[in-house]
């Protein structure tokens with residue numbers, strides 16, 4: 285009865301088409317890339333921050349929980365819960381509100397996708413320092429802030445939270461709280477700091493403290509001079525040392541590596557047709573006919589064959605203001621890679637990734653339609669090699685069960701800013717795809733794969749393996765992004781720190797209705 289009254293009030297406020305109660309739709313919304321939970325009572329799609337705030341206030345007044353959802357492209361149950369809840373889908377709040385080139389900031393609604401911001405800034409010679417995730421065709425900027433996401437620009441500029449100036453956040457009572465200099469009477473959102481860093485409080489919270497309505501990000505000059513370079517390494521330690529040295533000297537906007545297994549998965553999944561299509565974009569995105577032709581030739585000649593026998597592959601993108609600076613960084617990366625045993629190979633991979641950064645999210649399944657889930661951690665460079673070996677030992681100890689269920693794993697590695705190495709083991713296993721995958725992977729890819737029978741036992745083993753890795757990571761004092769309901773934030777932090785964050789949560793969300801369970805709180 286309470287529910288019916290609430291749904292009726294929400295419908296009156298937002299309009300019938302923006303309050304979803306259809307069972308099939310709710311099934312979709314009860315899944316992320318990896319997991320599923322109970323269906324929410326309804327999914328609401330507010331169109332602006334006033335509607336967002338008022339509808340959140342209405343839901344929590346009925347003691348029903350709120351689950352914030354951006355693009356939905358995560359895999360840590362961040363927006364999934366078995367509690368009675370209403371999900372807030374930010375898909376209608378996508379406006380780019382202000383691009384301020386004089387004061388160097390951009391304000392967006394939280395549902396704005398990375399690809400849209402990229403397109404809007406492309407011809408203005410500016411970027412945000414961290415400028416998107418590989419999932420940015422669908423993932424939102426509000427989701428990125430809540431996950432503290434990384435990738436484009438993260439090599440030199442760190443995680444997404446380092447790019448944010450301020451926000452407007454709706455708390456569980458339906459109030460809109462402003463952080464950063466936008467919170468000052470007569471203030472504009474030009475600067476993050478004025479007293480304690482309240483912007484920081486809401487970054488990486490996976491929605492546990494409030495629903496971000498708008499975000500203001502820094503703008504920096506786009507660095508037009510790009511260089512791309514790739515190396516093969518015989519072993520993990522050479523590659524990890526090279527990534528760490530490139531990070532310490534702040535040489536590359538993106539610097540990442542794959543182990544041989546992940547490299548082969550990449551090669552398998554990409555059709556020749558796609559390479560050619562991407563090649564067209566590489567040509568289109570480079571200035572000057574000679575360099576276009578040269579790049580095209582290199583990429584074609586390199587194809588994917590040169591990677592066949594590869595061991596560990598390392599890729600870096602240099603983004604600088606001038607030719608001289610870019611060449612200097614490129615040459616230094618070459619020195620570092622050579623020092624650690626790298627052999628230079630064609631630079632097709634970083635070039636292709638940069639030419640078209642926000643591609644369809646077909647990588648959320650394996651090349652034959654296997655299920656896919658990554659698990660990551662961040663450690664200081666000094667611990668990265670030992671941790672990599674501990675992960676491999678762990679997989680070695682689980683070899684029997686992994687073979688039994690045909691579970692395979694590879695590694696993605698990158699640096700985040702100059703002090704952290706991110707290690708991301710990625711699992712693949714034969715299992716049935718969910719509605720989520722059917723809606724988010726391109727049709728031609730789905731048509732090409734034969735698919736697999738459901739294998740719940742294998743899925744459970746993957747959950748256990750992921751859990752086992754969390755134990756390994758904890759031994760190394762690792763941190764994590766994307767905490768949601770997966771990473772052990774509340775379990776792994778010191779009691780005094782837990783008291784502080786629990787106290788903050790209780791003040792902001794006294795009834796524990798804002799994404800309960802996210803961060804392990806509420």
Ligand SMILES: Cc1cc2nc3c(=O)[nH]c(=O)nc-3n(C[C@H](O)[C@H](O)[C@H](O)COP(=O)(O)OP(=O)(O)OC[C@H]3O[C@@H](n4cnc5c(N)ncnc54)[C@H](O)[C@@H]3O)c2cc1C
Nearest residue numbers: 354355356357358362418419424426427430433434491496
């Ligand atoms: C193929 C693929 C590639 C990926 N590549 C990357 C990558 O390069 N880097 C990376 O970091 N991650 C990556 N991811 C993971 C994920 O896509 C990103 O972390 C992304 O930032 C999630 O954004 P989203 O809008 O989809 O968030 P969602 O999945 O919708 O939500 C993520 C979390 O944020 C919360 N949330 C969302 N919006 C709001 C809001 N407005 N206010 C408060 N809380 C909110 C949710 O409750 C949830 O806890 C990838 C995923 C896939 C499938």
